[in-house]
Amino acid sequence: MVKEKDNKKEQEIVSAPPTGFQVIWREFLKDKVAMFSLVLMVLTISGVFIASLFFDPAEVMKVSLRDKYAPPSTAHWLGADIGGSDIFGQLIIGAKNSLLIAIAITLITGIAGIFIGLACGYFGGWIDNMFMRIIDFFITLPSLMIIIVFITIVPKYTVFTFIIIVSIFGWTGIARLVRSKALSESRRDYVNASKTLGTNDFVIIFKEVMPNISSILIVEATLNFAGNIGIETGLTFLGFGLPPSTPSLGTLVAYANNPLVMSTYWWVWLPAALFILILMLSINYVGQALRRAADAKQRLG
Amino acid sequence: MWKTIIRRFLIMIPQLFVLSLLIFIMAKNMPGDPFTGKITPETDPARIEELREINGLNDPWYQQYARWVGNAFQGEFGNSYTYKVKVSTLIGERALNTFWLSLLTAVMLYAIAVPLGVLAGRFHNSWFDRGVVLYSFVSFAIPTFVLALILLYFFGYQLHWFPTTGSVDVREVPGSAGYYMSKIYHMILPAFTAAILGTVGIIQYLRTEVVDAKGMDYVRTARAKGVPARKVYSRHIFRNSLLPVAAFIGFTITGLLGGSIFIETIFAYPGMGQLFISSIASRDYSVITALVMLYGFLALLGSLLSDIIMSIVDPRIRIE
Numbered sequence: 001m002v003k004e005k006d007n008k009k010e011q012e013i014v015s016a017p018p019t020g021f022q023v024i025w026r027e028f029l030k031d032k033v034a035m036f037s038l039v040l041m042v043l044t045i046s047g048v049f050i051a052s053l054f055f056d057p058a059e060v061m062k063v064s065l066r067d068k069y070a071p072p073s074t075a076h077w078l079g080a081d082i083g084g085s086d087i088f089g090q091l092i093i094g095a096k097n098s099l100l101i102a103i104a105i106t107l108i109t110g111i112a113g114i115f116i117g118l119a120c121g122y123f124g125g126w127i128d129n130m131f132m133r134i135i136d137f138f139i140t141l142p143s144l145m146i147i148i149v150f151i152t153i154v155p156k157y158t159v160f161t162f163i164i165i166v167s168i169f170g171w172t173g174i175a176r177l178v179r180s181k182a183l184s185e186s187r188r189d190y191v192n193a194s195k196t197l198g199t200n201d202f203v204i205i206f207k208e209v210m211p212n213i214s215s216i217l218i219v220e221a222t223l224n225f226a227g228n229i230g231i232e233t234g235l236t237f238l239g240f241g242l243p244p245s246t247p248s249l250g251t252l253v254a255y256a257n258n259p260l261v262m263s264t265y266w267w268v269w270l271p272a273a274l275f276i277l278i279l280m281l282s283i284n285y286v287g288q289a290l291r292r293a294a295d296a297k298q299r300l301g
Numbered sequence: 302m303w304k305t306i307i308r309r310f311l312i313m314i315p316q317l318f319v320l321s322l323l324i325f326i327m328a329k330n331m332p333g334d335p336f337t338g339k340i341t342p343e344t345d346p347a348r349i350e351e352l353r354e355i356n357g358l359n360d361p362w363y364q365q366y367a368r369w370v371g372n373a374f375q376g377e378f379g380n381s382y383t384y385k386v387k388v389s390t391l392i393g394e395r396a397l398n399t400f401w402l403s404l405l406t407a408v409m410l411y412a413i414a415v416p417l418g419v420l421a422g423r424f425h426n427s428w429f430d431r432g433v434v435l436y437s438f439v440s441f442a443i444p445t446f447v448l449a450l451i452l453l454y455f456f457g458y459q460l461h462w463f464p465t466t467g468s469v470d471v472r473e474v475p476g477s478a479g480y481y482m483s484k485i486y487h488m489i490l491p492a493f494t495a496a497i498l499g500t501v502g503i504i505q506y507l508r509t510e511v512v513d514a515k516g517m518d519y520v521r522t523a524r525a526k527g528v529p530a531r532k533v534y535s536r537h538i539f540r541n542s543l544l545p546v547a548a549f550i551g552f553t554i555t556g557l558l559g560g561s562i563f564i565e566t567i568f569a570y571p572g573m574g575q576l577f578i579s580s581i582a583s584r585d586y587s588v589i590t591a592l593v594m595l596y597g598f599l600a601l602l603g604s605l606l607s608d609i610i611m612s613i614v615d616p617r618i619r620i621e
Binding site: 136137140141142145146149150153230233234237238240253256257259262263266270273276277280281285288 | 466
């Protein structure tokens with residue numbers, strides 16, 4: 001074992017320094033739990049998307065009163081809800097919706113946060129001042145409550161408006177992080193050299209600075225993704241997320257608001273709750289492993 | 302020091318002002334007004350219009366806003382339209398419930414986090430340490446409502462160890478010893494849930510602090526002098542790393558407030574968070590605006606408090 005390690009080290013000295021993906025891969029090889037989480041994450045997410053191809057939403061949501069609260073059986077793997085609709089089908093379709101919404105929010109907040117953060121960090125001055133004041137203000141807001149108020153006043157409420165509203169409150173964290181990284185990166189010699197050569201600011205920002213902080217961005221996006229699943233399912237659980245006609249993990253868990261369902265018909269809400277739990281744990285663990293790979297000080301391998 | 306505090310305090314004023322403006326405009330845009338709910342086929346539309354006029358709902362928005370802010374300064378947020386009482390009275394009652402719940406949560410939180418963090422740091426890299434790291438990881442990743450539901454299901458509905466709703470047994474006479482016992486009994490499960498979710502920061506902080514302290518000069522000096530290990534930890538390391546943990550109290554307040562909406566809704570605990578959700582459902586917007594302002598104010602106060610304690614405890618981070 002020790003000898004093998006030494007051999008590896010020697011090889012690395014002669015070869016080029018490991019690139020981003022090699023570092024990440026090595027980190028996962030070193031950490032069994034991270035590897036397990038990665039596999040689990042890929043399996044659940046791809047499983048949900050593949051399985052959803054075999055379920056027709058209209059068929060799943062069909063009301064069949066004979067099956068009202070049917071316990072798990074071969075006909076209904078996870079039983080049925082109050083309308084006799086199959087829980088397993090709802091779980092798959094709901095998970096797909098929840099994942100797509102979380103991906104959309106992550107992309108929107110990520111792109112907005114990166115743009116604003118890079119601009120603040122690179123240009124500084126009044127741009128930085130203005131956005132930092134806005135961010136300071138956002139951070140002190142009781143955002144969950146404001147999102148809820150926002151959602152209740154939107155006249156035509158759809159999945160799209162939900163994504164926009166949550167995104168409005170979600171970009172600040174990533175913008176702050178990117179700003180602090182871009183701030184130190186923009187004072188580096190290579191940036192100065194590039195400026196002296198007359199390189200366009202946009203080229204410096206996106207082709208030179210951004211690639212150097214990309215590892216942080218990947219980590220942040222992963223953790224935000226998990227967080228956004230939590231926000232969507234949580235808000236839907238409270239009754240302020242997706243419209244009731246759209247199945248999501250949150251709508252399934254929300255059945256637990258009824259004490260009778262909660263205590264007796266556990267198969268209606270518990271699978272969705274456990275599904276969220278597993279998803280959150282595996283994505284977060286992958287995120288942590290990526291963070292270790294991104295930060296040389298914390299690396300295992 | 303005082304300068305910092307005063308400056309932070311002054312920053313709070315424009316922040317609260319913008320928040321109030323935002324929330325006022327949002328509340329005004331909520332569909333319907335307090336009187337739409339009272340319209341029945343028998344009501345005279347002219348009477349409704351009269352009521353709107355008397356209550357100043359037909360004035361321009363900035364006049365309404367000025368009036369609202371003026372009243373808010375005197376602690377006057379109008380009447381709740383669903384509960385038919387003064388908003389301040391209603392929130393006062395609920396705030397007291399939330400306060401007791403938060404207090405018990407904070408006690409449990411520190412009772413769980415401090416020993417776990419210190420011991421994990423002391424026995425760094427042991428099985429115990431790995432267990433603590435795993436625990437804090439899981440509590441970080443798990444969403445509030447998922448943990449609350451699962452704990453409520455097992456301890457409330459399956460094992461029947463704890464009540465599943467309310468803040469007190471209705472059969473108890475207010476003021477009696479049994480009444481207070483029942484109140485505490487009702488708070489244990491929600492407080493425990495919130496405490497578990499809040500421990501991560503403190504555990505991680507204490508753990509790294511203790512691990513770092515092991516290599517510090519003052520610890521090596523103490524050990525070289527022949528101070529037994531137990532005493533090194535309890536006297537030197539523990540005391541040095543515990544003070545900054547006190548600074549977390551501000552963040553703890555902010556964090557607890559955010560989670561209280563879920564916890565109170567799930568455990569049907571009559572606090573501010575649950576009041577907020579029910580007020581949204583009934584469009585009781587004088588209550589909604591007052592609650593958002595209160596939460597915003599408490600969040601700002603929490604972060605101010607943290608900064609103050611932090612700067613007292615750790616002179617290195619004092620802002621000049």
